[in-house]
Amino acid sequence: MSRSLVIAPQWIGDAVMTQPLLRRLHARGERLTVGAVPWVAPVYRAMPQVEQVLEFPFQHGGLQWGARRRLGRELHGRFDTAYVLPNSLKSALLPFLASIPRRVGYLGEARVGLLTHRLKNPQDKPPMVAFYSALSGEREGLEQDRPVLRLDAREIDAALAAQGLRRGGYLVFAPGAEYGSSKRWPVEHYAALAASLQQPVLLLGSGKDTPVCEAIAAAAPNCRNLAGHTSLAQAFALIAAARAVVSNDSGLMHVAAAFGVPQVALFGSSSPLHTPPLNDAARVVWLKDDPGYQPPLDCAPCFARECPLGHHRCLRDVRPERVAGLVQGAVSSA
Template sequence: MTLLHRRTAPRPTPASHSLVVAPQWIGDAVMTEPLLRRLAARGERLTVGALPWVAPVYRAMPQVDSVIEFPFQHGGLQFAARRSLARELHGRFETAYVLPNSLKSALLPFLASIPHRVGYLGEARVGLLTHRLKNPRGKLPMVAFYSALSGEPGIENDRPRLALPPGAVERAAQAHALQVRGYYTFAPGAEFGGSKRWPPAHYAQLAAGLDAPAVLLGSGKEAPLCEEIAQAAPGRCVNLAGKTSLLDAFALIAGARAMVSNDSGLMHVAAAFGVPQVALFGSTSPLHTPPLNARAQVLWLKNDPAYQPPLDCAPCFERECPLGHHRCLHDLPPGRVQKALASAS
């Protein structure tokens, strides 16, 4: 990719201060880590501005100096709040990297008069950015999409990595009467929508056939879904959805024997910790958002020549199945997932 700009691309001075405006989804946040690692390696001191539910991801990145939790909500420009925060940030940063493509995400660095503002062209924000990249055609892998903002070559080989403080994994396991490597983790939810979720009955059947308990993780909104799985597999699950902080959930994933998940944010967390995992894809594509983990097994009926009739509808990237059959995940049997899990472990 090539930067399009009116001036030469910014060349930060040693120990220069940079603001990174983070995306609003956990998985996307994980996939920005290689970019931040590159920026830190060349001497930039990084402050990340993130929404509260994403901010913990950046506290698991040692290259981040500080995290600002943005007082914003989903939707709406919230101009007054952005202008107020911009006044506080004025003069603190030389460069801003605007990772989301929205107009409102580029507004804060502009109002704060940060000299160099780097991002993709996005929606009607030509005047808000000083250094702009063309949006790629098609769906570029997300790590490469974000890492391209560094202006450096070799972005295709980056893999996200997260780190936790010493003892965090052991403390999280002990808090829930678990033994490190003595349990599996399941992430059966997907914030995007139902089209990305493997059926709860399939998760329950998988849990019933494992040789260790399954710890169910997710947000409070996903607690009923996880409870449905736990009720269908009596004595085989520990439902912790909505009962842990995000960083504690990270620690439980890092301490697990292996992980099973849909294409979700926690899938990318497991990949960033190098945990053995099985990632289940249906309406989305592992060509776009794969778990970048040598210990990952990806199951996707779309590219299975033995599955008939072929899934010509996938990937549709819709929130709910537009055809109403949800074959892409309903037809993925628990036995096949269990076999992949044994291979990954």
């Protein structure tokens, strides 16, 4: 049986979207170890195809040559194949330093000599799940791949008990977006939506999302701010047991999709053609493809971190009452 090391992306949403690739590799008999930074490792612990998760001692930015070289020596001889999912030079260094015989990845950042099997990067922005799944070398059915995460029922029950909640007795809002403000639905819209739904709402996110979540909670009494107060694994459990989830295009949007939770996903500067929530119970709002929205959003998708034109129409003009109707529709059809 082949032993494979998967070098994971450093973003939660991207990590979720790699699950179909791992499912393909596992199905053909590869024993999978995933190397991931600590803030992404919980995603892979929710994938039953993964035999082991190695938490890398790396941080954002910097080559960290010494740490990579030491870890490379420790991993020498342990793996037959490495799949390098990020496109960066430094992500391809570890499999090279570990002398893993077969090293698979996309071309990028002058790393030709670090990879033994190289795929050309697509010119456009393809669906990311298919982009990752193609690293398997298989071509059939990539467009049908959907991420699926699993949690033990005891993990979910423990997270609910810690917050005094019951399954399906609350909604989750994930109002953050690590990428930038161009992907965030306005605070006042989230607050108005919470007030109109009149159900308990948990606000989830990282510590960086705390100010946004505090502002929403201050304006909507039925909201409880847990941003920065749960582990990622606990946040997963609370999402998995929620009645519905409302989010921006973010990592937690993909988590909700992978658990099959009814959801409404709000897209602004990014595109649901590139990173959709692959979930039959999902409703997507993107004014770019809304024929009734005028004047048309010729600027979208810009994929910018901040609105280059300063108007943020792509999200500001999504009304809370529209989203409320979509939430009810997603729940009733699930």
